[in-house]
Amino acid sequence: MSTIDERSTNWPRIARDGVWDNNVVMAQSLALCPLLAVTGTATNGLGLGLASTFVMVASGLLVSVLRGSITPQVRIPVFVLIIATLVTLVDLGMNAWMHDLHKVLGLFIPLIVTNCAILGRAESFASRQAPLPAVFDGLMMGVGFTLVLVALGAVREALGSGTLFANASMLLGQSLSWLEVTLITDYRGFLLMILPPGGFIAMGFLLAGKRMLDRRLAARREAKAAGVPASA
Numbered sequence: 001m002s003t004i005d006e007r008s009t010n011w012p013r014i015a016r017d018g019v020w021d022n023n024v025v026m027a028q029s030l031a032l033c034p035l036l037a038v039t040g041t042a043t044n045g046l047g048l049g050l051a052s053t054f055v056m057v058a059s060g061l062l063v064s065v066l067r068g069s070i071t072p073q074v075r076i077p078v079f080v081l082i083i084a085t086l087v088t089l090v091d092l093g094m095n096a097w098m099h100d101l102h103k104v105l106g107l108f109i110p111l112i113v114t115n116c117a118i119l120g121r122a123e124s125f126a127s128r129q130a131p132l133p134a135v136f137d138g139l140m141m142g143v144g145f146t147l148v149l150v151a152l153g154a155v156r157e158a159l160g161s162g163t164l165f166a167n168a169s170m171l172l173g174q175s176l177s178w179l180e181v182t183l184i185t186d187y188r189g190f191l192l193m194i195l196p197p198g199g200f201i202a203m204g205f206l207l208a209g210k211r212m213l214d215r216r217l218a219a220r221r222e223a224k225a226a227g228v229p230a231s232a
Helices: 011-021 032-038 042-066 072-097 099-108 110-114 116-124 131-161 174-179 196-226
Strands: none
Touching: 011 131, 032 042, 032 099, 032 110, 032 131, 032 196, 042 072, 042 099, 042 110, 042 116, 042 131, 072 099, 072 110, 072 116, 099 110, 116 131, 131 196
16 A cells, blocks of 8 residues: 655645544544444533544554555455454443543444444545544544534533533543533523433534635635635
């Protein structure tokens, strides 16, 4: 498999692809099941996002390092085995050290194995790149996925419960319990936003917002290329 020269790697492009242009959720529409299921709070979204990011980074590194030893005929089963091993380690680690959060996320931690974005990046990027670009790509893809999880969780939690980062101490420790904010005291809650239908609604607004912003940015680039003032 061919590789690229790390000195010529377009690092800003990799970062922009992972966080924005080729975002796992906003552009590829992958991992929607866990996204909508666990983002009842921003804390849950952050926990799943960090776990997924670790798997993306570690799988990218291992696939890149082992790419010369993996024959094309068995590459997909080997990639799945690598990802499944890493997810098992994450699952056991969270069960041991973050048991309360592990109980909340439940089945969706093992289901990281089925996240097509992780296998897709292993196949399309890590298996063709040197280790450092592969790790950076996994990190940026994970960061982009985590940002969407946290944003969606924050919106649903704020509207549904009137809080933000509830029970953050389960994930981040007591030292960062100050992140737990009550936005509206004596708030009775908006049940729809906590339920899956609320996740679909909030996700629709996020997607619409991204597409509107993309169109505006594209129009500005076209106007700039044509020499037209930005305000026109």
